[in-house]
Amino acid sequence: MDQLAISPENTTINVESNDSDWKSVRDLDYQIASRLVKDSRDVRNLTFKKTESDLKSYEFYLNNKLTFCIHLVILIHLLLPIFEEPSSIKLNYLVPCFIEIICLFIYLVRWVHSSMFQTKESFFGDKKNYTSIITIVIILIDIAIFISLKSVGSSYARRYTRALRVLIYINLNEGKELRRAMRNVRKTIPDIFNVFALFFMSLLIFSFVGWQLFKGKLDVNKKILAYANGQSYFQNFEDSLWDLYISVTTANFPDVMMPAYDLNMAYAIFFLIFMLVNLYIFINIILATIYTNYKKHLKEEVKATVELKREKMKDAFNLIRVPLSNVDKNEQVTLERTEYVKSDNQHVVTINIFTKLMKLIEPKITENQSQIIFNLIDFDKNGLLSFNEFVYLSNLLNIKMSERNDRKNLFDRYFPEIYNCRISNILKNLVQHRIFQMFFDFLILLNIIFVIFYPDNGAEWFFLIAFLIEIILKIYVDGIVEFSKKYWNIFDTVVIISGLVAGIVDTSLPKSDDVKGGATEFFEVVLILRSMRLIKFVASVNRFRTIITTIAIITPSLLTYGMLLMFIFYIFSMLGMEIFGDTIQTQEFRPGQIYNCNNTNLKDTDFTK
Incomplete structure (x- = not known):
């Protein structure tokens, strides 16, 4: 029978148990549990x-x-x-x-x-x-x-x-992100029908008023009011509806207003009221309604995702958990006294089980890293994980961890005496100092000035060499791995190396007289890339960097909706190919011939003029 020895001086509990009471967790259970944890981390809904x-x-x-x-x-x-x-x-x-x-x-x-x-x-x-x-x-x-x-x-x-x-x-399973985005859009559409109905009702009312207001009106030449190209102007309800609908997009505004305005300036009041109500009020209400309802459905989607992650973590926990009464006798467990009262039926995950599980989830993880993760989610610091603690593991797995030894660059790893000598430390401190960055930011601005105003003075080689030295020094201090993790460094390296290659090619090839400064077209492209280094200078300002970082963070999410938009275009493109394919064909040019693109329905239309 299990014995729990409680010391009144502290809250340490020595758990003793017979070997026969130990719950054996099979290797298959560990493998299944590791797969469930990874599915929770990656938000996979497959079972x-x-x-x-x-x-x-x-x-x-x-x-x-x-x-x-x-x-x-x-x-x-x-x-x-x-x-x-x-x-x-x-x-x-x-x-x-x-x-x-x-x-x-x-x-x-x-x-x-x-x-x-x-x-x-x-x-x-x-x-x-x-x-x-x-x-x-x-x-x-x-x-x-x-x-x-x-x-x-x-x-x-x-x-x-x-x-x-x-x-x-x-x-397909590979389209889960796109499927989630489409589901949110689909749920949002019914919520905006009321606003759309009100908008189209307003559009119908204004179309009817415009039709009644302008039909049969004569211009200064005593002709029926028409557009400049001769088309009828508000002479029937269908044309009125179509013209005003287009004007909401501002595609034909103020052209739609000009015939009436030329007849009487007071008619402009009708169009101004229409634009105020439908463009500046209704369109913004529609956007606000879409945003509000989409945000609501997105919250529901996030909630469902959290529930899915929690269910998978629960299944994983049930596979590897052990009763507290069967915890190995060699493990020292620290518990709150209030928790000890309910510990008879409590199931937990020990550090040994957790370490074995982490090895299956992340084979390259070290024992120290596994211990750190365990300590982070062991909120009550009792050396055991309850389910409410274990469930946070999937979120922590999305955080990349590395030990200091892993971050040593090649110079520090293979030449530590030279890399850590006094002169090298002075050089590293200099490169990491703010003045170093400010100096090269100044060179960027100076380089752009020379490219714009003095393109032929040969100073480009000075800037290329200076920026190349900057890259070499950063690689020496940070190492190639850490250096390449920063996108700005990759951008600089590509531009500088391209500039050097272009400069070498430019000096080895015959000069072209039709290109400004005697440079080749290839070199001019690189000069354009050189001016893009101004973006890096802008990013050195904290407020500007915050904006750029925000854009970079939301870009992956925008890509999902960009793909959704592209697929919508794809669907309509395919439908257009089937419906309108071969309806418009190219005709050979012949003087005096009437062109209708081999389609009699297009005869005398604006399309063929």
Whole structure:
């Protein structure tokens, strides 16, 4: 029977137990737990069966090389329209179809693979799997119909499902970030319908008023009021609605107002009120509504993500936890007295279990680093981790750790006597001093002045050598690894090395008289890059650096929505190719010929004039 010896002088509890009471945690449990912790860290919502074979299958599914290949297949699939009709770069129609069939087959293999390690409830309960499989079947049917019609020379041979290619990527595991962004947008759209309805109601009212106000009006020449190009001006409700709708985008303003303004300046009041209400009030209300509701749904998404991470950490904790009563007798446990009362049914993770788990999660982690992480999440400092403490591990794993020995550069590691001598220390202090940075910031400004006002005086070589010395000194002090971690250093190095190469090429090649200063076009490009070093000078100002850093931080998030926007363009581009393909064709120029782009519907339209 377990015995807990409590000393009144302190809160140290010596836990003694029989060897038979020790809970053995299998190696498989450690491996599964490590995978769950990594999934929590990376916010993966895939589930897998807790068997050795399924775990290996899941690990292979997440293999970085395999994931890279899947992304490459996706890229090839999405770029197929470059070689499909009506593109100017045309291959035999069978080639893109064959490539697409291969891509679809790879997607199917990917889904079959995921079904092998997931539970049936998880795989078949996921709607995106059904959506993806149905999409693939529809595309395959479309390919078969297209090939059949094309082989007999039918004019109806078209690919109507190219816009669906985006849906396949979105529903793949690799498109989870894009899927999350689309889900937030989809949830936001219904919330703004009321504001949009009010906006269009206002647009309809102003269109009707404008139509009644200007229809039948005569200009100074006693002709029906019209635009400068002769088009009708507010003569029917449809044109009024269309013109005012465009004016909300300011694309035709103030042109839409000028015919009425020329007739009577008082008519400008109508357009000013319209722009005030619809552009400056309603559009801003719509943006505010979108932002507010999107932020609300984003909070819900973050909350769901936290719950997902917590559930995976809970599963991992349950696999490796041990009862407090079975803690190894050699471990000294410090507990609060209030916690001792409820310790009979308490399950914990010890330092030994934690260390073994961390070795599986991060094989390169050292024992000291593992101990530091353990101490950070051991909030009550009792030498054991409860679930409420263990759950913070996934967040800490996103923080990169390194020991001081790891940060030693090559000079310090292989030539410590020289690197740490008195002269070297003076040089290191000088390079790390603020004056050193201010001096080279001054040289940047001076270099830009010479490039702009004195491009032919040969001072460029002086600046190139000076900046090269700056880079060498920084590498000597910080080491190559630490030096390359700063993007500004990489930018400087690329510009300086490019400048040196361009200078050498410029001196070795014959001069061109048509280029200013006798420099080659290649050298001029590098001179433009040289002026971009002004960005680095701007970044040395704290307030400017804060703005630039903020932009750099939010850029990864913006890339997700940039990709979402690109996919929306992709879908409409594919639809446009199918709907409007071959409707406009190039005509050979002949004097006196009437051009309609081989489309009689465009005859006498502004498009052909």
